[in-house]
Amino acid sequence: MTTLYPYLVFEGRCEEAIEFYKLALGAKVEMLLRFSDAPDPPPPEMVPPGNGHKVMHSELRIGDSVMMATDGSCGGRGEFRGFSIAVDAPDEPTLNRWFAALSDGGQVTMPLGPTFWSPRFGMLTDRFGVGWMLGVQPPAA
Numbered sequence: 001m002t003t004l005y006p007y008l009v010f011e012g013r014c015e016e017a018i019e020f021y022k023l024a025l026g027a028k029v030e031m032l033l034r035f036s037d038a039p040d041p042p043p044p045e046m047v048p049p050g051n052g053h054k055v056m057h058s059e060l061r062i063g064d065s066v067m068m069a070t071d072g073s074c075g076g077r078g079e080f081r082g083f084s085i086a087v088d089a090p091d092e093p094t095l096n097r098w099f100a101a102l103s104d105g106g107q108v109t110m111p112l113g114p115t116f117w118s119p120r121f122g123m124l125t126d127r128f129g130v131g132w133m134l135g136v137q138p139p140a141a
Contacts, residue, residue, distance in 0.1 A: 006085055009072035014055035017069060017128050021060060022127075024101035025087075028067070031059040047073055062087075077129070078082060084123065084131030092120050095136045102126045102134070 010017050021027040035042055036052035047054070054071035067085075072078070089095035099112055105127030112122035112134075121135035 005066050005068050005127075007070070008080065008130060009070055009077040009078050010055075011072050011076050012054065012074040013078065013128060014069050014071040016060065018055070018060065019057060020127065021062070021067075024104075025062050025098055027060040027062045027067070028057065030061050031057065033057045035071075047071075080129045080131060084133045086133040086135075089134060089136045092136050095120055095134055099124065099134050102132055102136040 008017070018027070018029060018032075022029070033056045034052060035047055035054055035056045038056060040058075041049075041052070049073070051074045054074050056070060058069045060067045060069065083105050087098070090096055096112065099122055103124045103126070108122065108124045109131075110121075110123040112120050115121045115135075117138075118135040119138055121133070123131070123133050125131050
């Protein structure tokens with residue numbers, strides 16, 4: 001079985017994003033390496049000097065899934081285009097809580113509501129520019 005992992009590049013805001021996802025989704029940090037943890041500093045064309053405290057690599061567990069994140073080259077605001085992270089909540093109260101938390105400081109692009117595929121579904125872009133599609137599975141027939 002092949003496993004896919006979203007790997008998000010926050011361009012200097014990774015630690016802020018990690019703390020946000022810990023609160024919003026209950027993410028657990030399974031690994032966090034800083035540029036200063038590397039045996040050799042990254043070349044200055046890759047990461048500007050003075051960014052040793054920034055996140056070189058991290059892994060967050062959210063439920064049964066793992067999402068990876070980095071500060072990348074610490075170049076400013078990350079740009080997340082052309083994709084969204086789709087998440088199925090185990091129930092509607094959890095969905096409502098996650099949706100409210102992720103949309104705080106972000107933008108709702110489709111409010112939560114019923115669809116033909118889900119009793120409750122919505123879309124948003126969080127404060128970091130990451131797109132999310134959240135729903136709850138319909139009850140088993």
